[in-house]
Amino acid sequence: MPRIHQLPHNVITKIAAGEVIERPASVVKELLENSIDAGATRIDIDLDAGGTELIRVVDDGCGIDAEDLPLAFASHATSKLIDAEDLFRIATMGFRGEALASIGGVAQVILQSRPPSEASGAELRCDGGDLSAIRPWGGSSGTRIEVKHLFYNIPVRKKFLKSVATELGHVCETVTRLALGNPGLHMVLRHNGRLVYEIPGSATLPDRIGLFFGKDIRDALYPIASPRGQYQLHGYVADPKCDRGNAKLQYLFINGRWFRDGRLSYAFKDAYHNLLMTGRYPIGFLFLTVPPDEVDVNVHPTKSEVRFREHSVLYSLIRGVVKTQLLGENLVPRLKIPAVDFPSNYDTVPETSPRRERAENTVAPWERDSPQQHVPTPNTDFVPIRQSWQDVLPFPESAKTPQREQVESERQPVAVNPELPFALPSLPMGAALQVHDAYLVLETPDGMLVIDQHALHERILFEQLRRRIREGKLEVQRLLIPEPIDLPAEQAVAVLEAKEALAELGLEIEDFGGNTVLLSSYPTLLKRRAPHEILQAVIDYLVTKDRPPVKEVLLDHLLATMACKAAVKAGDPLTQDEIAHLLMLRQMAEDSTHCPHGRPTSLLFSRQELDRQFRRT
Ligand code: ADP
Numbered sequence: 001m002p003r004i005h006q007l008p009h010n011v012i013t014k015i016a017a018g019e020v021i022e023r024p025a026s027v028v029k030e031l032l033e034n035s036i037d038a039g040a041t042r043i044d045i046d047l048d049a050g051g052t053e054l055i056r057v058v059d060d061g062c063g064i065d066a067e068d069l070p071l072a073f074a075s076h077a078t079s080k081l082i083d084a085e086d087l088f089r090i091a092t093m094g095f096r097g098e099a100l101a102s103i104g105g106v107a108q109v110i111l112q113s114r115p116p117s118e119a120s121g122a123e124l125r126c127d128g129g130d131l132s133a134i135r136p137w138g139g140s141s142g143t144r145i146e147v148k149h150l151f152y153n154i155p156v157r158k159k160f161l162k163s164v165a166t167e168l169g170h171v172c173e174t175v176t177r178l179a180l181g182n183p184g185l186h187m188v189l190r191h192n193g194r195l196v197y198e199i200p201g202s203a204t205l206p207d208r209i210g211l212f213f214g215k216d217i218r219d220a221l222y223p224i225a226s227p228r229g230q231y232q233l234h235g236y237v238a239d240p241k242c243d244r245g246n247a248k249l250q251y252l253f254i255n256g257r258w259f260r261d262g263r264l265s266y267a268f269k270d271a272y273h274n275l276l277m278t279g280r281y282p283i284g285f286l287f288l289t290v291p292p293d294e295v296d297v298n299v300h301p302t303k304s305e306v307r308f309r310e311h312s313v314l315y316s317l318i319r320g321v322v323k324t325q326l327l328g329e330n331l332v333p334r335l336k337i338p339a340v341d342f343p344s345n346y347d348t349v350p351e352t353s354p355r356r357e358r359a360e361n362t363v364a365p366w367e368r369d370s371p372q373q374h375v376p377t378p379n380t381d382f383v384p385i386r387q388s389w390q391d392v393l394p395f396p397e398s399a400k401t402p403q404r405e406q407v408e409s410e411r412q413p414v415a416v417n418p419e420l421p422f423a424l425p426s427l428p429m430g431a432a433l434q435v436h437d438a439y440l441v442l443e444t445p446d447g448m449l450v451i452d453q454h455a456l457h458e459r460i461l462f463e464q465l466r467r468r469i470r471e472g473k474l475e476v477q478r479l480l481i482p483e484p485i486d487l488p489a490e491q492a493v494a495v496l497e498a499k500e501a502l503a504e505l506g507l508e509i510e511d512f513g514g515n516t517v518l519l520s521s522y523p524t525l526l527k528r529r530a531p532h533e534i535l536q537a538v539i540d541y542l543v544t545k546d547r548p549p550v551k552e553v554l555l556d557h558l559l560a561t562m563a564c565k566a567a568v569k570a571g572d573p574l575t576q577d578e579i580a581h582l583l584m585l586r587q588m589a590e591d592s593t594h595c596p597h598g599r600p601t602s603l604l605f606s607r608q609e610l611d612r613q614f615r616r617t
């Protein structure tokens, strides 16, 4: 057995460098953070060959005293921390005192610096850990550091480096994060002598976002800001129309420091839950501010992960603030050939208002069990349907099926009821017709709105269920004889595990032994579909999807699943009565523009666009 021995210093440095310095971008990150900590207002970065041959960073910060230069390259030597207590009130980007030591161990470094108060500066070289003598240096105040031939003395690490383009890409990402996190900072990045980015100090956060990600995203940003408090959030989130196939354009910052956090990203994505299709990700730039002793930044060598005392508070903060902002925006997707303005805002109705309650308490035509129970739609003159749709757009004889004929024979022009039980907004609608048994077409002051009947009904049911559950007013229908449902073993386990959550949604289940469960109640609102179909949709969700970590979110997802199952489908012919009812509820919806799964419920063909397409203008 070999004897235990203390490792030589140069080996220790190389081991430490392995953690902190992975590629040129890691060097750039450490150097830029040092410049920011030094109070720099301008930083110039020059790279050759993606930074593999040369990285030069020049700042106008506080500089380093000549006699301190050797210490800057020493391991665990820092000016930013005095005792262990300080670790819990970190306000600087660096504090571990190992970056320059690591970089100096794996490259050839020239460090030149002059504090503004000194008449002249000094220079120190570090070649793979070996320090030169200190020499005078006559440069301008601030610090200038050159890192050449990265990993020249560790060929294995050098082999792991990727193409120049890839390494440059990583550096650009590093510069982006620091430029977003440090408003007011002037940054210039050049590669092989050519300008890559110049970010003036005066560039605002949206300007910076536009500079890095383009005008389309900059023009689609909504500002967010939480109320003042111990934990605060501000930043910008993009309209759901700018969604992406991955989460790369989600930038999280904590006290100005970029960091990664799967759960908080989930909270952000979840705020868009009803606005994005499955597999799509929103864009956002979120800046959290928390007291320094509430966050531990000393859990990761590159500090890209942090630990919070109150993780769940931040989760709710992000989800709540972003969601509230999005709900306030008019997100009707506009079918556009060139970009045109958004339609004017429709009147929205507060979540709890007598008007909403009365509207929702009317019985939807498809909820009526039998003619005896028929409750007339209370108000109809808000949709000035002047004739039945057949008169407007007759179907060809060949398209008539027995089912359609029966529906058509039941369709009646809707009578105007002068005794309005409640007032409705001045509605932006003309005649509504159903086409292809899937879409409703309406005239609006702005143009022509095409509504997806399934998506809209799904959204309405979702909101109705959610509101009633929140208010503790969910009506449930008890089954006289509980319905036994046989399931594959893993599904039976999954559904019984979620028993309590399901009970909150009005689905009461019991274990019947074996792989059978007994369903004894379901929400009355969903009685269009057989109870076991609703339950099966929920089970499919439980066994195929990752469970969201927060119960409230899980319930929302399950509600969306139930609403989708119970809603009218494309292919369901609707009577005028049913159309009128759907449109009435649309006006009451908190967000009538997207179904709970994020698909749009309507598209607007603007009058302007129609005129343009028909060459009228
Ligand atoms: P840390 O940033 O964790 O303190 P570093 O190894 O990155 O450790 O730097 C060591 C020390 O060198 C810093 O604490 C700081 O005092 C000094 N230093 C490094 N870069 C600069 C700079 N650009 N301007 C002023 N001081 C610097």
Ligand code: MG
Pocket: 030, 033, 034, 093, 094, 095, 097, 099, 100
């Ligand atoms: Mg540092």
